Amino acid sequence: MTVSSVASSVVVVGGGIAGVSTVAELRKHGYTGELTLVSADPIPYDRPPLSKDYLLGAKGLESISLQAPEWYAEQRVDLITDALVVALDPAAGTVELSDGRELSADRIVLATGGHSRWPDLERVVRELLDRPSAGRDIPRSTTGIHTLRSDDDADALRHVLLPRARLLVVGAGLIGAEVASTARKLECEVVLVDPADPPIAPAVGVQVATWLHSLHAVHGVETVTATVEKLESTSAGVVAHIAGEAEPRTFDAVLLAVGMVPDAAVAKAAGLEVDNGVLVDDRQVTSHPNVLAVGDCARRRGHRRAEHWEAALHDGQRAAATILGVEAGAETAPWFWTDRYDLHVEVVGEMHEPDSEHESVVRGTLGEPPFSVFILRGERVIGAVAVDDPATAKAARRLIDRGVDVRASALADPTTDLRKLLRAAR
Ligand SMILES: Cc1cc2nc3c(=O)[nH]c(=O)nc-3n(C[C@H](O)[C@H](O)[C@H](O)COP(=O)(O)OP(=O)(O)OC[C@H]3O[C@@H](n4cnc5c(N)ncnc54)[C@H](O)[C@@H]3O)c2cc1C
Structure with a gap:
């Protein structure tokens, strides 16, 4: 420049x-x-x-x-x-x-x-916001209801994540799942509630989303497919009314992780x-x-x-x-990562569900990291999820950015050197 x-x-x-x-x-x-x-x-x-x-x-x-x-x-x-x-x-x-x-x-x-979003619980939010001392920072010590966007939020949450503390995580998106995983390391009892089944499917595709969500149970987190309808702060803790459950449940803390x-x-x-x-x-x-x-x-x-x-x-x-006043660098396919239960997940491009135009190709064995899942439109890669497989995520991104034609069988074979596919396409 x-x-x-x-x-x-x-x-x-x-x-x-x-x-x-x-x-x-x-x-x-x-x-x-x-x-x-x-x-x-x-x-x-x-x-x-x-x-x-x-x-x-x-x-x-x-x-x-x-x-x-x-x-x-x-x-x-x-x-x-x-x-x-x-x-x-x-x-x-x-x-x-x-x-x-x-x-x-x-x-x-x-x-x-x-800042963190507060949906579905508007009544609770309104009630809290009406309190004179409350603003965007809800007084967590008095309500037990947390969000996570800042270091102060994390400090407040960390403070209550003691061994055997009962934590309700509302929302099993990227942040909710990461907190559930961290809270298990801190020996908390965790319940994770989300109406989507499986959550984060649009981001990683149904196949990988289903497997990722199943890991919560493997690691001792109770998952519930439902919405939380109401939260009440009481002296015994936060009482949560979960749709479809006859009795409300009481938690030491609640994390609202429902977007920003x-x-x-x-x-x-x-x-x-x-x-x-x-x-x-x-x-x-x-x-x-x-x-x-x-x-x-x-x-x-x-x-x-x-x-x-x-x-x-x-x-x-x-x-x-x-x-x-100069040209910006060329744009690349979008990329993000998330970590849970000591697994590193990277996502590039767009994870379209398989249909008449889109094919899903697994490299390795689904559910046995390292593995990756590609989405192909014709012979072009348009998206990929790589679990504990950063080299494949990097190569997938280049395949997308350069619009390289690839065969599904070559991608699926873990012995195929993806860099060679890239070099051959130059
Ligand atoms: C808990 C958590 C985990 C995440 N994990 C991942 C991950 O694993 N992978 C990934 O790809 N992304 C992750 N993200 C998302 C990523 O962190 C955000 O996309 C990124 O931080 C956005 O950066 P930003 O600078 O736009 O906004 P922010 O990081 O939110 O920074 C904005 C700053 O502006 C300040 N500000 C706001 N209003 C004003 C004002 N009026 N005056 C002055 N300052 C103001 C705020 O206080 C804040 O400090 C995570 C986000 C969170 C909250």
Whole structure:
């Protein structure tokens, strides 16, 4: 990248991977102007470990910080911590902080992420939100109801995940399943409730989703296919009413893991177009040319929101390229990972269910890691799930990105060197 006529001041709002990748990429590619990062946290940190090693107690905040503390000064990034942006004026190019300070810049990048969703239990939520002390951070010590998005959330949850503690996890998606797995390592009694059977099928395909879900029972987690209709905080614990069960059950703690909502309130109040995220174009530009949005808070027009770590990183790279007035790197097939019960699962591309146009091909033996499942449309790979098989995930991504024609029999054979298929296609 080379720097053409660009902004001379940039303010990035939000210190997650999307915001930090934006500032890192700007400096990496020669941006010399003023650069400010506003972080709501004392130090910008990474979120994926919050349901894994951080929750387990194996990692502290320092080891999950996105950059070393001195990096910001070295990169001449003015890091403003413990600060919230409460208002944005796109035309004036200003943001207002919660302490009343105003910052101005030629370009403003929103990287505000999101917060945990509270569906199906609106009555409970409303009741809690009506309490004078409650806001987005529900007072967990008094309610026993948790969500997991921040280090504070993880600390509060870790505090109650003692041996034999009874934990109800509502939602068996990626985060709910990871917490169930971590809680078992901490010797908790875990019940996992989700109406989908199997959960996460759209993300990994029914075959792999069914197998992954069956692992909960193998590891001592009780799974229930139902919805939780009501939660009540009592002195004995949280009483959960699960649909179809005659009697309510009591838990020491409940984790609501039912998705996230993009934090787009500041953008909306500023008049930017918002629809399930701050709407952006292919260059991360919002409906105002001087304001960009990246990561979990943003949604590309005509696309679904990604909600994955690498997508947020790539958004930051693209936003930096836009601000520098240069071409962004080529896009690659989407990728994410998740870990449960000491298994590492990677997903690339799109896991379409088999039909007249789509074929599912297992490499190895399903349910016996390492193994992978590919989805082929004709002779093209369009998606793959790899369990404890990162080399296959990497090769699958290249096969997708390069549009290589492959035979199902070659993919299915674990002795086929996938790199050779790639080399042969050059
Ligand atoms: C528990 C958990 C586990 C996960 N595990 C995985 C995984 O295994 N694999 C994977 O691919 N993805 C995973 N993810 C998803 C991934 O972490 C997110 O996609 C990624 O963090 C999004 O980055 P972001 O920078 O857009 O948002 P965030 O990480 O949410 O960062 C946004 C930051 O902006 C701050 N902020 C919000 N509003 C304001 C404001 N007004 N002013 C200033 N600051 C503000 C927030 O406090 C936050 O610090 C996980 C997420 C969670 C919560």
